[in-house]
Amino acid sequence: MSSQKLLEVVESLRLNSLLEIAKTSRFWINLISAYGTYKVIYYLFFDPLRHIPGLWWSRFTEFPLLIRRFNGTQEEYVQQLHKRFGSVVRVGPHSVSVKKVVDIRRVLSSYKYPKAEVYEKALLDAEEIFSTRDEQFNRLRRRQVGPAFSTTGLDSVEDIVLDVGSRAFKKKIETGIEKGNGSYTINYFDNFQSLTADIIGELAFGKSFGALESEKPSIIRLVNSTITISVLDTLIPPVKYIPFLFSKYKSDKQKMVDFTSSCIDARREAIEKNEFDKGRIDILQMYLNAHDLDGSPITKDELIAEIVLMLVAGTDTTSVTMTWLLHFYLMYPEVYKKVVAEIDEAFPDRSAIIRYKEARQNLPYFHATVYECMRMKPAVGGYLPRDSSSDGIQLSDHYIPPSTELLLFIEGAHNDESVWTSPKKYIPERFMGESGKELAKNLVVFASGVRICAGRK
Numbered sequence: 001m002s003s004q005k006l007l008e009v010v011e012s013l014r015l016n017s018l019l020e021i022a023k024t025s026r027f028w029i030n031l032i033s034a035y036g037t038y039k040v041i042y043y044l045f046f047d048p049l050r051h052i053p054g055l056w057w058s059r060f061t062e063f064p065l066l067i068r069r070f071n072g073t074q075e076e077y078v079q080q081l082h083k084r085f086g087s088v089v090r091v092g093p094h095s096v097s098v099k100k101v102v103d104i105r106r107v108l109s110s111y112k113y114p115k116a117e118v119y120e121k122a123l124l125d126a127e128e129i130f131s132t133r134d135e136q137f138n139r140l141r142r143r144q145v146g147p148a149f150s151t152t153g154l155d156s157v158e159d160i161v162l163d164v165g166s167r168a169f170k171k172k173i174e175t176g177i178e179k180g181n182g183s184y185t186i187n188y189f190d191n192f193q194s195l196t197a198d199i200i201g202e203l204a205f206g207k208s209f210g211a212l213e214s215e216k217p218s219i220i221r222l223v224n225s226t227i228t229i230s231v232l233d234t235l236i237p238p239v240k241y242i243p244f245l246f247s248k249y250k251s252d253k254q255k256m257v258d259f260t261s262s263c264i265d266a267r268r269e270a271i272e273k274n275e276f277d278k279g280r281i282d283i284l285q286m287y288l289n290a291h292d293l294d295g296s297p298i299t300k301d302e303l304i305a306e307i308v309l310m311l312v313a314g315t316d317t318t319s320v321t322m323t324w325l326l327h328f329y330l331m332y333p334e335v336y337k338k339v340v341a342e343i344d345e346a347f348p349d350r351s352a353i354i355r356y357k358e359a360r361q362n363l364p365y366f367h368a369t370v371y372e373c374m375r376m377k378p379a380v381g382g383y384l385p386r387d388s389s390s391d392g393i394q395l396s397d398h399y400i401p402p403s404t405e406l407l408l409f410i411e412g413a414h415n416d417e418s419v420w421t422s423p424k425k426y427i428p429e430r431f432m433g434e435s436g437k438e439l440a441k442n443l444v445v446f447a448s449g450v451r452i453c454a455g456r457k
């Protein structure tokens with residue numbers, strides 16, 4: 001027998017005996033025990049996060065946290081973990097929850113700790129300002145769209161915002177009351193959602209969607225479908241390639257893209273025909289003038305991705321906050337009375353429109369009620385995930401090793417007792433005066449630092 005043949009026989013014997021062994025339960029018990037022993041030794045002596053306090057399961061899995069996220073109990077659960085283990089708590093094999101304002105602001109202060117990998121899947125296929133993890137790309141986009149959010153930019157569109165926003169809403173309510181002979185039922189959340197969508201429509205798409213006038217605005221459905229199908233694509237990748245799966249969402253997403261594309265064409269045409277008001281500094285205009293890192297003009301797909309992103313980032317965040325504010329006014333009538341009295345005193349002429357700058361200067365108590373609302377009910381709640389970078393980072397008493405996911409816990413920061421007195425109570429007065437201005441710096445409702453919300457003004 002040649003040596004080659006001999007080797008083949010030995011190999012087949014090995015394989016056969018291995019298959020035989022694999023059939024026995026003893027084999028599996030031994031295998032599982034060996035794996036378990038390896039894991040225990042690893043987590044006790046070698047795991048880089050072994051010094052971070054947390055529940056035992058967090059060394060092995062993040063699953064219990066995910067369940068809480070999906071059933072809506074994450075906030076209470078994580079608050080309890082922090083109460084028990086301190087300001088930095090391990091919540092998964094590679095992730096820690098961070099709740100102290102100083103730690104959160106430290107992480108957010110620089111591009112050194114980029115957005116975590118979960119952001120990589122953008123809403124549409126092209127990279128955009130929000131989901132990018134690339135410092136240069138983000139800097140470029142923020143610079144390009146920045147003028148639209150500057151004081152000059154916002155001044156240039158204030159009348160449009162007033163028209164499609166407050167005036168349109170006032171008219172809708174007045175008409176409703178008139179038709180109902182003094183009685184009118186309204187769903188505030190739905191209407192605030194339509195109102196914010198219409199405003200962003202004007203600023204980023206070049207025209208209002210008319211959502212406020214419609215009973216069932218299709219734009220809200222298109223946005224919701226776009227978000228849903230993008231999440232499904234990320235969670236279950238084959239969904240993207242099987243056309244009949246979730247086809248309604250897919251077709252809505254395509255409609256969203258086509259509609260955005262037509263809005264871009266319309267603006268370009270208006271510019272060509274000299275029909276566009278050059279004094280208007282809005283989001284769409286800033287992006288139309290933009291280019292990429294290599295100097296080439298921004299492509300249409302990128303343009304669409306940036307514009308749709310603005311609608312998604314700005315609509316629910318703003319309308320949810322407005323709804324909570326109204327809710328607080330109803331829960332605390334004495335606060336509401338003070339707000340009304342402040343407005344009446346500063347602006348006795350009820351028929352005059354109050355402009356943004358005047359409101360900023362003359363309505364400190366009203367602004368305090370908004371801050372307190374955003375502290376207690378941040379529209380982007382839960383976690384902002386970041387990466388601890390290749391150097392790691394010192395947070396409170398803990399050194400967090402490289403490549404750890406830092407879950408920055410917004411509600412934790414907004415209830416941090418070392419910063420806020422009686423954090424569970426709605427007390428707008430805390431934001432009044434000079435000390436109130438200082439205190440407001442501890443809010444992270446719009447994140448903070450280099451990736452702070454571009455639309456916060």
Ligand code: HEM
Binds near residue numbers: 314321456
């Ligand atoms: C009350 C209203 C809003 C709240 C609470 C809010 C909150 C936030 C938060 C927390 C982030 C950071 C998210 C993260 O890092 O994962 C963010 C980012 C962002 N927001 Fe807002 N937002 C609001 C309104 C708006 C509006 C109206 C727009 C635009 C029209 C907008 C555009 C953006 C953009 C473009 C980013 C990404 C910035 C970057 O990564 O460089 N937001 N927002």
